[in-house]
Amino acid sequence: MTRKFCPDEYPVTLFIDGNELATFQLTKADLDDWAIGYLYSEGIINGPSDLKRLTIDEDHGRILVEMNNEFDAEEFSQKQKTFTAGCGKGVTFFSMTDVKKFPKITTNRTVNLSYLLKKRHEFAQNSPLYLETGGMHGACIVDSDGNIIVREDIGRHNAVDKVLGYAVREGLDPKSLILLTTGRVSYEMLSKAARFGIGLIGTRTAATKQAVQLANFLQIEVVGYIRGKMATVYTSQGKVLNDVSKVAGERP
CATH class of the missing domain: 3.40.140.10 (Cytidine Deaminase, domain 2)
Incomplete structure (x- = not known):
């Protein structure tokens, strides 16, 4: 089987209320979903209602997020970072101890x-x-x-x-x-x-x-x-x- 295309690496810088958070290497697809998922996964938002506006600026490699509530960039920058395993130097702001404080999952689906x-x-x-x-x-x-x-x-x-x-x-x-x-x-x-x-x-x-x-x-x-x-x-x-x-x- 011959594949005609190479995987795409696309540097994207995420801004929250004008504050630069970080630059991420992504694939240029579904960037709006990525932004919401990343912000949610890292505890920055609790749902879409926390977002005032989300703008994808592909020409300049930027995702611009405006929050309904004020985002304290300085406080967030002081949170302890954990570099993740594999796939480059990913970063999460939740430690194992933090995650253990999440609610336990109650579902009857089998x-x-x-x-x-x-x-x-x-x-x-x-x-x-x-x-x-x-x-x-x-x-x-x-x-x-x-x-x-x-x-x-x-x-x-x-x-x-x-x-x-x-x-x-x-x-x-x-x-x-x-x-x-x-x-x-x-x-x-x-x-x-x-x-x-x-x-x-x-x-x-x-x-x-x-x-x-x-x-x-x-x-x-x-x-x-x-x-x-x-x-x-x-x-x-x-x-x-x-x-x-x-x-x-x-x-x-």
């Missing part, structure tokens, strides 16, 4: 493992940037009716922020959603889903020990290596029913 495998396949088939370049991460939410929404980016964190931004913007009920990602689920990736209130996360690759510990604490189910007829259930929250014979056993 799914069969075969359903996750099916949705992971649909996700892969509906990732056009990956199919074009072979070098993209993706994130996908699955609603209670089985509908999927996919967002893609060169960074796994960015892709998750994009799809969560869509969910926040549309006011979706997090308890009804499943989050699927192509990237490793590390603690900061887990924290993004936990902040929104999603109780089930699946990935085609691994989850870190810290993410699994945090997931068990917050009552989130984490399933890794969702490929073909195989998967690894890392947690024991009872949200995934094993109806597939070739599934790896649960891990502590």
